[in-house]
Amino acid sequence: MNPSSDTSAPRLFEDERLDEINENLSLIQKKNGLTFGTDAYLLAAFARKTPSARAVDLGSGTGIIPLLLLSKNKIASGVAVEIQPAFVDLIERNAAINELGNRITPLCADIRTLSASTLGREVDLVTANPPYMRTDSGKRNVHDEKYVARHEVCGGIEDFCAAAARLLKHGGRFLTVWRPDRLSELFYALHEAKLAPKRMTVVYADTESEPCMVLTEAVKGASPAMRVTPPLILYQKSKGANEKTRRLSENAQAIYDTCSFPNRFYQ
Numbered sequence: 001m002n003p004s005s006d007t008s009a010p011r012l013f014e015d016e017r018l019d020e021i022n023e024n025l026s027l028i029q030k031k032n033g034l035t036f037g038t039d040a041y042l043l044a045a046f047a048r049k050t051p052s053a054r055a056v057d058l059g060s061g062t063g064i065i066p067l068l069l070l071s072k073n074k075i076a077s078g079v080a081v082e083i084q085p086a087f088v089d090l091i092e093r094n095a096a097i098n099e100l101g102n103r104i105t106p107l108c109a110d111i112r113t114l115s116a117s118t119l120g121r122e123v124d125l126v127t128a129n130p131p132y133m134r135t136d137s138g139k140r141n142v143h144d145e146k147y148v149a150r151h152e153v154c155g156g157i158e159d160f161c162a163a164a165a166r167l168l169k170h171g172g173r174f175l176t177v178w179r180p181d182r183l184s185e186l187f188y189a190l191h192e193a194k195l196a197p198k199r200m201t202v203v204y205a206d207t208e209s210e211p212c213m214v215l216t217e218a219v220k221g222a223s224p225a226m227r228v229t230p231p232l233i234l235y236q237k238s239k240g241a242n243e244k245t246r247r248l249s250e251n252a253q254a255i256y257d258t259c260s261f262p263n264r265f266y267q
Contacts, residue, residue, distance in 0.1 A: 010097045016090075022256060025067055026097050028090055036064050038234070039213055040129050042203065043177045044068035045259045046215045048266055052076050053124035056167050058111050058160055059083070063091035065127050066104050072259045079105045079119060111163040112155050122169035128176045130160045157182070158189040161218075165193035168220040176218075180211040196222040201229045201265060206237050206246070229265045 010018055010028060019027050021036055029036065044065050055075040057065045059082065066078030080091045088108040095104040109118065116122045155163075157178070164174040174195050178186045180202065190197055195218035203213045211231075232255075235246040248256065255261055 011093060021064075022068075022259065025071055026094075027062055027064060027067070028094055028097070029062055030086070030090065036062065039177045040064050041068065041259070042213070042215060042232075042255070043127060043129055043175060044072075044074075045255045045261055046177075046201065046217070046265075047074050047125065047127065047175055048173075049074045049260070050124065054121075055079070055125040055127065056081060056119070056123050058114075058126060058128040058163055059130055059155075060091055060106075061087055061129075063094045063104060063106070065129065067094060067098060067100065068259055069127075070100050070103050071098070074259075075125060077103045077105070079107050079123075081107045081109050081111060081114060083108065083110055110155075112159050114163050115166045119167065122172065123167050124169065124172050126164040126167050126172070126174045128160045128164065128174075130155075130157055130176065130178070157186055158192065161186075161189040161193040161195060164218075165195055165220060168195075170221045172220050174218045174220070176216055178214050178216065180214050183214055186214075186216065190216075190218050195220055196224050197226045198222060199227050199229065199266075201232055201261070203232045203234065205233075206235045207233055208237065227267075232261075232265075 010026070012018060012028060015031050016028050017031055019029060019036070021027050022041065027036055047069060051073050053075045055066065055069060055078045057078060057080050060066065060080035061082065063080045066080050069075045070078060082088050082091060085108055088106045091104065091106040095101045160176065168174060187197065197216050197218045199217040201215045202211045203215065204211050232251060233249045234252045236249050251262060
């Protein structure tokens, strides 16, 4: 496979595509890899704005979460950690085409061995949109990129929480998006890593559906006390509406417009 020969366009390989996404960002994505979705966007929106923060994104894929955080000035700089070398190169190119190459550092590393000494210092924020599926669940995808992104091949939720604890300074925050049916595993992993969950938002597709994801914010070294925010309903329920014609709820529309939650979700 050869990259595009057009020097005026971003360097693309045959298995890649270029998309324009929210926040006026361009994103190169692998056709056979997981593409940018709601969970990554909501996780970036869930982060508090801390313009001086140094952040690390674990299992960064295309680098979309640090790209979004930087585009809204929510952090000062970010390290995008990814175990697959092809995606490390992708992160570097995505940072370059969005003129953020001086603020995003791609790092090819295994989160299971990653530590603050690898980075040279502890950080203020760690984010993760980890694989949701156990290795013995679901059908194995024929493309390794999707298999690694979807299944806990290179680390489970306990590994992501432990890595966050090693990287964070005391009082630093760990943000993750997770499956509601595996929430007990997340809380156990946070407890073992001495990360106290402090804020949680449960996300629903609509008022008649079961929750589809959970966003959590945990703090290193904090005392146990968690606030459960109002739920986030993504779509308004309209009579006769199908999946393609549903309208975003007022809260969801505001989040997509600003890459931030309404203030009451941060209190």
